[in-house]
Each structure stands twice: as structure tokens, then as C-alpha cells.
Amino acid sequence: MAMMPKRVKHRKSQRGRIKGNASRGNRVVFGDFGLQAMEGGWIKAATIEAGRIAAQQYVRGEGKLYVRLFPHKSVTSTPLETRMGKGKGEPDFWAAVVRPGTVMYELAGVTEEQARVCFARLAHKMPIRVRFVHRRLGQQ
Amino acid sequence: MSDDTLTVEARELLGTRNSKRLRAQGKVPAVLYGHGEASVSLAVDRKELASAIKHNAHLVKLTGATTENALLKDVQWDAFGSNVLHVDLTRVDANELVEVEIRVKLRGEAPGVKQGGVVTQTKRRIEIISPAIAIPEELELKISELELGQSLTAGDVSLPDKVELKSDPEMVLVTCSEPSAESDADTEATAADGAEPEVIGGSKDDEAEGDS
Numbered sequence: 001m002a003m004m005p006k007r008v009k010h011r012k013s014q015r016g017r018i019k020g021n022a023s024r025g026n027r028v029v030f031g032d033f034g035l036q037a038m039e040g041g042w043i044k045a046a047t048i049e050a051g052r053i054a055a056q057q058y059v060r061g062e063g064k065l066y067v068r069l070f071p072h073k074s075v076t077s078t079p080l081e082t083r084m085g086k087g088k089g090e091p092d093f094w095a096a097v098v099r100p101g102t103v104m105y106e107l108a109g110v111t112e113e114q115a116r117v118c119f120a121r122l123a124h125k126m127p128i129r130v131r132f133v134h135r136r137l138g139q140q
Numbered sequence: 141m142s143d144d145t146l147t148v149e150a151r152e153l154l155g156t157r158n159s160k161r162l163r164a165q166g167k168v169p170a171v172l173y174g175h176g177e178a179s180v181s182l183a184v185d186r187k188e189l190a191s192a193i194k195h196n197a198h199l200v201k202l203t204g205a206t207t208e209n210a211l212l213k214d215v216q217w218d219a220f221g222s223n224v225l226h227v228d229l230t231r232v233d234a235n236e237l238v239e240v241e242i243r244v245k246l247r248g249e250a251p252g253v254k255q256g257g258v259v260t261q262t263k264r265r266i267e268i269i270s271p272a273i274a275i276p277e278e279l280e281l282k283i284s285e286l287e288l289g290q291s292l293t294a295g296d297v298s299l300p301d302k303v304e305l306k307s308d309p310e311m312v313l314v315t316c317s318e319p320s321a322e323s324d325a326d327t328e329a330t331a332a333d334g335a336e337p338e339v340i341g342g343s344k345d346d347e348a349e350g351d352s
Contacts, residue, residue, distance in 0.1 A: 007337055007340050008338075008339060026220070061290055100219065109260065138220045
């Protein structure tokens with residue numbers, strides 16, 4: 001089942017704008033390898049979950065997968081064939097706001113070859129361009 | 141210990157625009173400070189620097205605009221972790237005691253893995269106090285006796301001569317534990333479709349009224 005916050009201050013949020021690159025959450029911290037976003041975007045909770053399942057099925061019992069995303073943003077939509085006006089729509093799904101550079105998933109306890117295959121499977125689920133990254137040099 | 145040499149040039153044109161131009165020429169802006177002397181703005185060759193960083197060099201020998209030993213104090217990376225933007229260097233005497241963070245590499249194969257466990261390295265770097273000339277590139281931690289359910293701490297790392305541990309010796313570095321039985325519906329904050337989270341400081345009716 002898809003992730004969503006337990007408690008929120010407001011049910012609906014404004015759309016906002018994704019400006020600049022990620023200045024935090026942009027390095028591999030927990031695992032040995034990571035999947036880094038090369039573009040900004042909203043990643044739906046269902047997409048995060050789909051990626052997690054795709055990766056988890058591959059590494060099951062061997063490595064450890066870390067999901068570094070959480071869908072904090074509620075996205076609203078108005079039903080089809082609705083006339084204009086009548087206020088903001090109802091929450092439709094939850095999404096994580098991703099900036100270019102964000103490390104979205106991490107893997108530990110597997111070889112680089114295994115991690116590459118695993119993240120390749122996961123990358124197919126992502127709506128944005130991603131790349132495989134190691135721990136940053138000098139911080140290995 | 142490594143004997144990396146960095147060729148440095150004095151940098152007279154400062155500021156963002158000049159630093160960008162410098163990076164376009166394959167150089168990295170750097171600053172050298174410490175020992176109560178004035179700080180000096182320098183430019184370092186990117187390839188030499190990358191080579192030093194790649195094998196965890198701490199002490200580097202500077203040649204060119206200045207000839208002295210320096211410690212790689214801080215490295216700034218761009219948002220993607222691809223390029224080095226800036227380097228901080230501190231002056232250091234060869235025999236001076238310095239505090240540095242060193243990578244800990246695991247050696248061997250844990251018997252706990254054969255028992256179905258997973259080895260997790262919770263900390264990858266520990267702090268040591270060492271003479272600048274004798275800073276090791278990395279430290280080794282043997283896990284060949286790590287059974288399932290056991291853990292190894294910073295105190296278990298074998299240190300070379302003249303090197304002291306600064307981190308807490310009780311700090312856990314690596315554990316061997318049973319893999320967590322993750323199911324497909326194990327995430328904490330999950331909910332069925334259509335469910336909504338609780339709104340802080342207001343009932344749902346109030347919220348709905350405010351929206352209409």
C-alpha cells in the first residue's frame with residue numbers, strides 16, 4: 001500500500017515550484033550505492049511503492065534497500081466533466097517533491113553488479129531520468 | 141600514508157565569476173590557512189586533486205606557489221556529487237598530532253552470514269589522533285569472527301603505531317543480524333485508498349467548511 005503522512009496541518013497544498021538542485025539528501029548516506037534523480041518532479045506514492053517492490057524482489061534476503069523519499073505533498077484534482085469554479089478539488093494522491101540530485105533509493109550489502117541490475121529494474125518505474133551513483137569519493 | 145603532491149597556483153582574482161572561469165580551465169579553487177598565518181587563495185589542478193581524494197589522502201605536499209605540507213580539511217562538491225567545487229587546506233607540520241576521520245574497511249567473511257545473517261556497517265568512519273605524517277589511508281576491521289547477533293565496535297579496530305582512537309571505543313561499527321522480514325505492506329505510514337490523514341488542530345468538518 002502506498003505511503004502517506006499520518007497527520008497533516010492542511011489537507012491541500014499549493015503546487016509550488018521546483019527551483020534549483022537538491023542541496024540536501026543529495027549523497028549516498030546509508031547504503032553503498034544509490035539512485036539519483038537527474039530531473040525534478042513529483043513522484044507519486046504509488047510510484048515510490050512500485051519502485052520499492054521492484055527492487056525488493058530482486059534483493060530479497062541479501063541486501064538492504066533504503067527508500068529516501070516520502071510523499072509529503074497532497075495533490076488535488078477535480079472530477080471529469082465538472083464545470084469551472086466551485087473551489088479547489090479534493091486530494092487525489094500523495095507525492096514526494098524531488099529536485100535534481102536527490103538520492104531516492106539506496107542499497108547496501110550487495111555487489112555493484114547486483115546493485116546496477118536492481119536499480120535498472122527500479123529506474124523503469126520512475127517518471128524522471130535517474131542515474132546510478134556510488135558513495136561520494138573521500139566519504140566511502 | 142600517501143605522498144600526494146598538489147601543484148598549486150596563487151589565485152589573485154577572487155569571487156564567484158573568477159572561480160567559475162577557473163573551474164572551466166580544469167582547476168579547483170582552494171584556500172590554505174592555519175598556524176596563525178594569513179590565509180592564501182590557491183588554485184589546484186583538478187586531476188591531481190581527484191587522484192588524491194580518490195584514495196582518501198589526508199596529508200598532501202603542496203608545490204608551486206607555496207611549498208609545505210597541508211591537510212585536506214574540507215571538500216565541497218556540486219549538487220550531483222560529480223565535481224569538486226572548492227577545497228580547504230590547513231597548514232600542518234609532519235609530526236604534528238591531528239584529528240582526522242578515517243574510513244574503516246571490513247576484511248574477511250563473517251561466519252554469521254552463513255547462518256543466515258546480514259552484515260550491516262552502521263558507521264564507516266572513525267576519528268583518530270595521529271601524527272600528520274603517519275595518517276593511514278584506511279583502517280581495517282576483521283569480521284572473520286563475527287557471529288550472528290554479534291557486533292563489533294570502534295575499539296575492535298586494529299590501529300597502527302602512534303595512532304590513537306578518538307571516537308568512543310564502544311561505538312558500534314558493524315553488526316550481523318537476521319534480515320528483517322519485510323513484507324509488501326510493512327511501511328509504517330500506509331493507508332488504504334481513499335483514506336485521509338488526520339488534520340492537526342481541527343476537525344474534518346471545519347476543514348471542509350473552510351474549503352467550500
